[in-house]
Amino acid sequence: xxxxxxxxxxxxxxxxxxxxxxxxxxxxxxxxxxxxxxxxxxxxxxxxxxxxxxxxxxxxxxxxxxxxxxxxxxxxxxxxxxxxxxxxxxxxxxxxxxxxxxxxxxxxxxxxxxxxxxxxxxxxxxxxxxxxxxxxxxxxxxxxxxxxxxxxxxxxxxxxxxxxxxxxxxxxxxxxxxxxxxxxxxxxxxxxxxxxxxxxxxxxxxxxxxxxxxxxxxxxxxxxxxxxx
Numbered sequence: 149x150x151x152x153x154x155x156x157x158x159x160x161x162x163x164x165x166x167x168x169x170x171x172x173x174x175x176x177x178x179x180x181x182x183x184x185x186x187x188x189x190x191x192x193x194x195x196x197x198x199x200x201x202x203x204x205x206x207x208x209x210x211x212x213x214x215x216x217x218x219x220x221x222x223x224x225x226x227x228x229x230x231x232x233x234x235x236x237x238x239x240x241x242x243x244x245x246x247x248x249x250x251x252x253x254x255x256x257x258x259x260x261x262x263x264x265x266x267x268x269x270x271x272x273x274x275x276x277x278x279x280x281x282x283x284x285x286x287x288x289x290x291x292x293x294x295x296x297x298x299x300x301x302x303x304x305x306x307x308x309x310x311x312x313x314x315x316x317x318x319x320x321x322x323x324x325x326x327x328x329x330x331x332x333x334x335x336x337x338x339x340x341x342x343x344x345x346x347x348x349x350x351x352x353x354x355x356x357x358x359x360x361x362x363x364x365x366x367x368x369x370x371x372x373x374x375x376x377x
Contacts, residue, residue, distance in 0.1 A: 153291045154212040160284055161209050164202035167276055171195065171269075191320055191328045193313060194249070194277050197241050201281065204230070204238040208288075231294045236305040239285050239358045240351050246282040247354075248347070252331055253278075259331035289358065293366035296359045306355055310348045 172189045189195040207230045214223045252260040261274070269277075296302060317328050327333045335343055 154209070156287065156291060157205055157208040157212055161202065161205035164198055164205060167198050168195075168202050171198070171273065171277070191316065193241070194245055196313070197245050197281065198277065200238055200241055201284070204233050207233060228295070232297060232305075234288065235294055235296045235358060235362075236302050236355065237309060239289070240306060240354045241309070242281040242285045243354045243358070244347070244351050246278060247350070249278045259334065260329055262330065286361075289361050290365060294362055296362060299356075302355055302359075303352055306351055307348065310351055314344050314347075 172195070207226070211223065211226050211230045214226060249260060257263060265274075297305075317332070321327050321332075332340065332343070
């Protein structure tokens with residue numbers, strides 16, 4: 149199982165490296181659409197999530213390799229950082245992107261992913277960005293136990309990430325007069341407040357859900373595992 153997990157991490161890391169290289173390059177080639185203007189690809193949570201996933205699986209691969217070389221006890225910091233990154237950011241953000249994107253897309257795709265984007269990104273790329281991210285995160289939960297921080301620490305870090313991205317979205321609008329996502333342009337100031345607040349509470353719910361899945365799958369061995377760490 150440990151070998152399979154190492155192979156899984158390596159393969160998924162390379163998949164995300166490929167996406168992080170190919171998608172911006174492909175988008176920039178479509179100059180007439182100006183898809184990456186006003187903040188380039190870093191304004192989209194979808195693409196930020198792809199970078200986040202690549203970073204996480206890179207850390208996971210590093211953890212796998214160092215455990216084989218140095219042993220578990222000598223890399224506690226890397227393991228702890230891997231778990232913190234996955235529990236507070238990688239899992240919540242990938243699940244959030246999946247849920248919010250497909251909910252809005254099914255309601256009215258023009259609010260989040262206008263049909264014109266089909267001329268730029270083929271359907272497999274849309275699913276790579278918005279669908280496959282969830283199974284990869286769920287497999288990570290199933291393949292390996294993760295030590296969750298205290299709820300206060302976890303929710304605080306999640307809040308910091310939420311505030312940082314929300315501030316960037318608002319800053320881009322203040323500088324350009326254009327919203328990152330069309331759905332935001334349909335909302336009143338009160339609607340925006342409700343939307344951003346609801347997004348945060350959804351993120352917290354996802355975080356707590358991930359913790360529950362982790363406990364359900366690995367609760368019987370968490371204490372022995374933590375002692376071995």
